[in-house]
Amino acid sequence: MESKNIGPVELREAWWLLTPEDRIEGFQLLEPDDAEEFFFDLSADDQAELVLTLRPGARRLWLRLLPPDDAADLIQAADEEHREQLLRLLDENTRREVGALLAYEEDEAGGLMSSRFARARPDMRVDEAISYLRKQAIGTSELETIYYVYVLDAQQRLLGIASFRELFASPGERTMREVMSTDLVTAHEEMDQESLALLFAAHDLLAIPVVDDEGRMKGIVTVDDIVDVVQEEATEDIQKYGGMEALDEPYLRIGLFDLLRKRVGWLAILFVGELFTASALQEFQHQLNSLTVLALFLPLIISSGGNSGSQASTLVIRAMAVGEVRLRDWWRVARRELTSGLILGTILGLIGVGRVTLGHLIGLQPSEHLAKFSLTIAFSLTGVVLFGTIAGSMLPLLLRRIGLDPASASAPLVATMVDVTGIVIYMTAATLILF
Amino acid sequence: MESKNIGPVELREAWWLLTPEDRIEGFQLLEPDDAEEFFFDLSADDQAELVLTLRPGARRLWLRLLPPDDAADLIQAADEEHREQLLRLLDENTRREVGALLAYEEDEAGGLMSSRFARARPDMRVDEAISYLRKQAIGTSELETIYYVYVLDAQQRLLGIASFRELFASPGERTMREVMSTDLVTAHEEMDQESLALLFAAHDLLAIPVVDDEGRMKGIVTVDDIVDVVQEEATEDIQKYGGMEALDEPYLRIGLFDLLRKRVGWLAILFVGELFTASALQEFQHQLNSLTVLALFLPLIISSGGNSGSQASTLVIRAMAVGEVRLRDWWRVARRELTSGLILGTILGLIGVGRVTLGHLIGLQPSEHLAKFSLTIAFSLTGVVLFGTIAGSMLPLLLRRIGLDPASASAPLVATMVDVTGIVIYMTAATLILF
Numbered sequence: 015m016e017s018k019n020i021g022p023v024e025l026r027e028a029w030w031l032l033t034p035e036d037r038i039e040g041f042q043l044l045e046p047d048d049a050e051e052f053f054f055d056l057s058a059d060d061q062a063e064l065v066l067t068l069r070p071g072a073r074r075l076w077l078r079l080l081p082p083d084d085a086a087d088l089i090q091a092a093d094e095e096h097r098e099q100l101l102r103l104l105d106e107n108t109r110r111e112v113g114a115l116l117a118y119e120e121d122e123a124g125g126l127m128s129s130r131f132a133r134a135r136p137d138m139r140v141d142e143a144i145s146y147l148r149k150q151a152i153g154t155s156e157l158e159t160i161y162y163v164y165v166l167d168a169q170q171r172l173l174g175i176a177s178f179r180e181l182f183a184s185p186g187e188r189t190m191r192e193v194m195s196t197d198l199v200t201a202h203e204e205m206d207q208e209s210l211a212l213l214f215a216a217h218d219l220l221a222i223p224v225v226d227d228e229g230r231m232k233g234i235v236t237v238d239d240i241v242d243v244v245q246e247e248a249t250e251d252i253q254k255y256g257g258m259e260a261l262d263e264p265y266l267r268i269g270l271f272d273l274l275r276k277r278v279g280w281l282a283i284l285f286v287g288e289l290f291t292a293s294a295l296q297e298f299q300h301q302l303n304s305l306t307v308l309a310l311f312l313p314l315i316i317s318s319g320g321n322s323g324s325q326a327s328t329l330v331i332r333a334m335a336v337g338e339v340r341l342r343d344w345w346r347v348a349r350r351e352l353t354s355g356l357i358l359g360t361i362l363g364l365i366g367v368g369r370v371t372l373g374h375l376i377g378l379q380p381s382e383h384l385a386k387f388s389l390t391i392a393f394s395l396t397g398v399v400l401f402g403t404i405a406g407s408m409l410p411l412l413l414r415r416i417g418l419d420p421a422s423a424s425a426p427l428v429a430t431m432v433d434v435t436g437i438v439i440y441m442t443a444a445t446l447i448l449f
Numbered sequence: 450m451e452s453k454n455i456g457p458v459e460l461r462e463a464w465w466l467l468t469p470e471d472r473i474e475g476f477q478l479l480e481p482d483d484a485e486e487f488f489f490d491l492s493a494d495d496q497a498e499l500v501l502t503l504r505p506g507a508r509r510l511w512l513r514l515l516p517p518d519d520a521a522d523l524i525q526a527a528d529e530e531h532r533e534q535l536l537r538l539l540d541e542n543t544r545r546e547v548g549a550l551l552a553y554e555e556d557e558a559g560g561l562m563s564s565r566f567a568r569a570r571p572d573m574r575v576d577e578a579i580s581y582l583r584k585q586a587i588g589t590s591e592l593e594t595i596y597y598v599y600v601l602d603a604q605q606r607l608l609g610i611a612s613f614r615e616l617f618a619s620p621g622e623r624t625m626r627e628v629m630s631t632d633l634v635t636a637h638e639e640m641d642q643e644s645l646a647l648l649f650a651a652h653d654l655l656a657i658p659v660v661d662d663e664g665r666m667k668g669i670v671t672v673d674d675i676v677d678v679v680q681e682e683a684t685e686d687i688q689k690y691g692g693m694e695a696l697d698e699p700y701l702r703i704g705l706f707d708l709l710r711k712r713v714g715w716l717a718i719l720f721v722g723e724l725f726t727a728s729a730l731q732e733f734q735h736q737l738n739s740l741t742v743l744a745l746f747l748p749l750i751i752s753s754g755g756n757s758g759s760q761a762s763t764l765v766i767r768a769m770a771v772g773e774v775r776l777r778d779w780w781r782v783a784r785r786e787l788t789s790g791l792i793l794g795t796i797l798g799l800i801g802v803g804r805v806t807l808g809h810l811i812g813l814q815p816s817e818h819l820a821k822f823s824l825t826i827a828f829s830l831t832g833v834v835l836f837g838t839i840a841g842s843m844l845p846l847l848l849r850r851i852g853l854d855p856a857s858a859s860a861p862l863v864a865t866m867v868d869v870t871g872i873v874i875y876m877t878a879a880t881l882i883l884f
Contacts, residue, residue, distance in 0.1 A: 248683035256763025328691025425860035
């Protein structure tokens with residue numbers, strides 16, 4: 015850092031490129047207000063790294079600025095050996111709350127929730143509740159949301175909800191029990207974050223209360239945390255779909271070794287699967303030897319199956335991720351893809367025949383077998399595309415059925431499956447028609 | 450519908466399967482409260498279909514239940530010829546607001562915003578503002594959010610923001626100017642929804658004010674609408690990445706003809722691209738004729754390039770979509786992928802040599818060329834995988850550079866590019882080493 019004229023914008027721009035030492039130096043050059051905002055906007059990983067680089071006094075100060083759910087995320091992001099030490103920096107109340115949050119998995123409702131929400135008793139009057147809430151808000155700057163008020167009984171069981179707007183619009187002398195809505199959308203504390211995101215999307219809510227087995231309210235999850243969840247889940251799905259493990263870290267930040275580790279596994283599995291193409295072709299070596307023109311069209315035919323399979327698996331994986339397609343819809347999906355595969359295969363078959371005829375007209379392919387060869391190409395393309403769409407659409411459903419992630423039915427995996435089958439279809443058609 | 454015992458849950462479950470007539474019948478069997486909630490939870494498309502099936506009196510009733518931004522979405526979702534008629538059903542004020550919203554593109558900030566937000570003047574006292582807001586909330590049940598109050602001057606320019614929590618926690622006699630925060634995150638009315646989603650994710654806000662060129666406040670976008678946007682954008686990206694056009698409709702609902710139309714275009718383009726594999730192979734027909742064992746390993750080698758290219762393009766497309774990688778990072782990406790490609794290619798090359806040696810040991814491949822043949826396979830695999838990772842990672846950046854969507858660098862497109870190049874690499878290596 016040569017210059018002292020660094021603002022939060024410049025620092026954010028340069029962040030990825032800086033070493034931990036440069037980061038801390040840049041951070042300490044910020045105006046206090048800017049620094050605070052900058053710190054809040056960092057990811058939990060970056061916050062943890064930054065806090066651990068600070069000297070102990072400053073470390074405590076910054077950690078205590080965070081609300082409990084964010085503090086829990088930061089501590090979760092730190093290395094195992096630093097967690098205990100970071101926890102001890104918190105005041106006792108917050109430490110208890112953070113400790114409770116850390117007991118949940120990071121990707122379930124309990125791990126995402128905040129335990130600081132606005133509460134009221136059912137027999138409170140609306141105007142009492144409003145001034146009670148005002149006191150809660152003044153007493154603690156940490157109350158996460160006051161756009162919903164949660165009405166709890168003495169056992170902390172959730173009885174009803176009133177939005178702040180409803181409270182404001184209600185006559186002051188009515189009781190909370192009268193104005194609250196009892197038509198509740200709640201999440202169990204162990205609900206996974208993907209289902210939680212679907213719940214938010216289905217109901218357009220700003221916050222969802224989290225309850226335990228007995229219906230006792232444990233906290234709330236707010237929709238702003240869900241935006242991140244939806245992005246993360248989509249990233250994981252897309253990366254799996256591209257034929258690798260989910261990185262769980264930004265692409266430019268993950269270490270090269272970790273990056274390779276996440277990629278090489280699937281690449282090797284696919285490679286071993288693809289080895290079967292050589293074995294399959296070996297079975298038909300006699301045909302290839304006597305009619306080498308067959309080899310020319312081999313990549314074309316098998317890749318057409320891979321492409322149509324890739325389309326079908328994308329459609330089904332994504333439809334399952336957003337809840338549009340469920341296991342029991344498998345027959346409707348199969349019917350659609352059967353029809354689609356036949357039509358798409360026929361179209362590609364026709365283009366293929368056009369190419370063969372053209373090749374014949376300009377004298378590139380042997381002419382003696384033209385009609386039979388065209389028939390082979392057309393039949394193979396239709397068959398391979400049909401097989402691709404069926405395999406691509408059914409594989410994600412099958413994976414879900416046996417408890418695996420549908421997103422693992424990646425484009426490369428489907429392509430590999432179809433390559434081997436495509437060779438068998440093509441060479442069998444050739445054998446039957448041409449020999 | 451044989452039974453009268455139908456609740457909102459059953460109706461929602463069955464919805465996809467029902468004809469428009471059955472839907473309306475089921476909907477009209479719901480209790481009034483259930484019907485209202487059910488209606489609000491429907492997508493704009495479903496709402497439009499349902500409203501248009503109702504008789505005119507009911508149609509007006511349901512349309513007027515919606516806040517202006519949702520009404521605008523419904524009208525946008527209806528066929529062109531019904532829009533004017535639906536607009537006329539609204540009361541005059543709402544019609545003006547909806548008309549203004551319809552002037553924006555559906556996927557820009559202006560098209561997502563609500564114009565009903567809580568406002569205050571800078572010289573108001575906090576307690577005045579609170580009771581003023583309470584009147585606004587009672588007066589209209591349509592005020593979208595009161596968790597932020599926007600402080601506007603006489604020209605409607607946005608001066609500052611106070612969260613409701615801050616308002617509540619501030620002494621009543623201070624002015625809005627004193628308590629408001631002037632450190633504003635705003636969105637221009639023409640900002641596209643993808644950038645808007647990144648803005649929400651970066652700042653963890655519940656609502657972002659939308660302003661025009663002069664800084665006048667036009668409305669707010671709330672984070673609950675952004676969850677849907679993030680899901681939709683991810684779906685579009687994933688579908689493009691799978692090698693087709695984005696469907697823009699749920700998979701099970703889109704008509705078969707539309708489904709095929711979105712798929713056949715890319716499939717045909719890829720097929721035509723893949724035709725070059727036949728032409729490339731033709732150039733090497735002599736080598737294939739004299740050493741047919743070369744054909745056996747052809748699918749294996751080109752698909753390995755496709756798989757590694759698919760990984761690389763997935764990583765870069767997603768990193769660009771979430772803002773981690775920008776155009777100017779191209780050299781850092783290229784360096785990473787160069788190293789990754791070399792290492793991954795070498796690993797696959799070693800496995801490939803293992804397979805060739807094994808094939809030789811069990812007598813499946815001709816033995817005379819073993820060393821040279823192994824060298825050809827190893828060299829080709831390394832080269833093809835290296836080319837695949839470079840092409841897959843650079844293509845999305847190149848597409849963005851020339852103004853196209855990076856997500857179009859789909860797995861099948863990268864695979865097709867690599868197939869043609871892979872054949873050239875493989876056959877050239879074979880020619881140089883074996884002949």
